[in-house]
Amino acid sequence: MSAEELTAPRLTRKGRATRDRIVAAASELMFLRGVAGTTTDDVQRAAGVSTSQIYHYFSDKTALVRAVIAHQTQEVLDAQQPHLGRLDTLEALRAWRDLLVDLQRQRQCEGGCPIGSMASELSETCPEARTDLAEGFGRWEAGIRDGLRAMHDRGDLRRDVDPDRLALATLAALQGGLLLTKVRRDTAPLEAALDASLDHIASLTT
Amino acid sequence: MSAEELTAPRLTRKGRATRDRIVAAASELMFLRGVAGTTTDDVQRAAGVSTSQIYHYFSDKTALVRAVIAHQTQEVLDAQQPHLGRLDTLEALRAWRDLLVDLQRQRQCEGGCPIGSMASELSETCPEARTDLAEGFGRWEAGIRDGLRAMHDRGDLRRDVDPDRLALATLAALQGGLLLTKVRRDTAPLEAALDASLDHIASLTT
């Protein structure tokens, strides 16, 4: 049961648009200031809606947060297209790396990863959010895994390598790199983390 | 100028003990529920002190948070002794890895890294906290770097390897592994991340 299905019994076109506007505004604010640092009042103003509208579309703040998680997960995955899912060569992996680094540079290294930040903030205080975020990471991981599996199947990766484990490690390196990049306001950690990961993968090719 | 020096003009032995009790209680609570999720009231109760005592020792919540950061940084580094600073062989690195994984297992994979969690929560909202945390990560990174530099100097690592960059990548992998482990409630991500890092280092030995 997704967060989506928990809210919104029936929406007109206009209602859908309002709901989307709320989610978009909340996503932006929560990315910039964190979930706890974003009030429903802030969201109201940013989305240009009244108090009751937020509670018309979402049962409470938790429901809104879950909608934001769903939205941000999709945004993050979309931003990595068409790379994600086709990471089955070293060149594709390098291009993906460059995209991720560029994205952080464009953002002045602020905010880090929307999913990672929410995961860190909510995992211990909101079980529903934790599982939503775990699923989000799962989709991301799958996007990496597919490519590495293809390389493995094709024989480009050594037989004794576990591509699934390698994909998980790569996602972890990426997340850690994003965190350190956000704290240091410098892409060096992200670059070092991804380069080390990709060098490692390269060293496992046949 | 450290957070320490900003508070506490002159403390008696008793005052010192009270202050420490407040910081310890706040650290525990903020680790479990996050900074925003911890109220000064919670800290009061847990430390067994009155309202005025908190504001006697800390000018405001931010000052308390900075003291917590200093405390947690020290705790995290201490918990890795005597490994940290002596990570100059593959065996030492593997033993360190086992320690980190065991620690998460003991905690049922809850809470993740105190420094990483605070960094994620505070980087965008509290500049002083961000720099404190960046320094904390700097000390941690240095502990890893020293070992890899020793291996490099000794000729155990290939000449063309940059041990500083490798140390940064290793810390990133560790942080990402801790984050995913916290979200999934499973040590597999941490193990995969650290094993990949150490395998990579091993592949760079002469």
Add this chain to the structure above:
DNA sequence: TCAGTTCTGGAGCTGACACTCCAATCGCGC
């Protein structure tokens, strides 16, 4: 057109939070 539902505006409630204030007590240094 009209009934029924969805959508919107905004006043207002309740609890909680960070923080203040002042008086009382403790204990260190002389």
Add this chain to the structure above:
DNA sequence: GCGCGATTGGAGTGTCAGCTCCAGAACTGA
């Protein structure tokens, strides 16, 4: 001991958070 600053207790304050409520406007489907 004695004085004075360090320490403590706890009531109180202002603000703001999340959320409720209700009346009216807008829209949909028949």
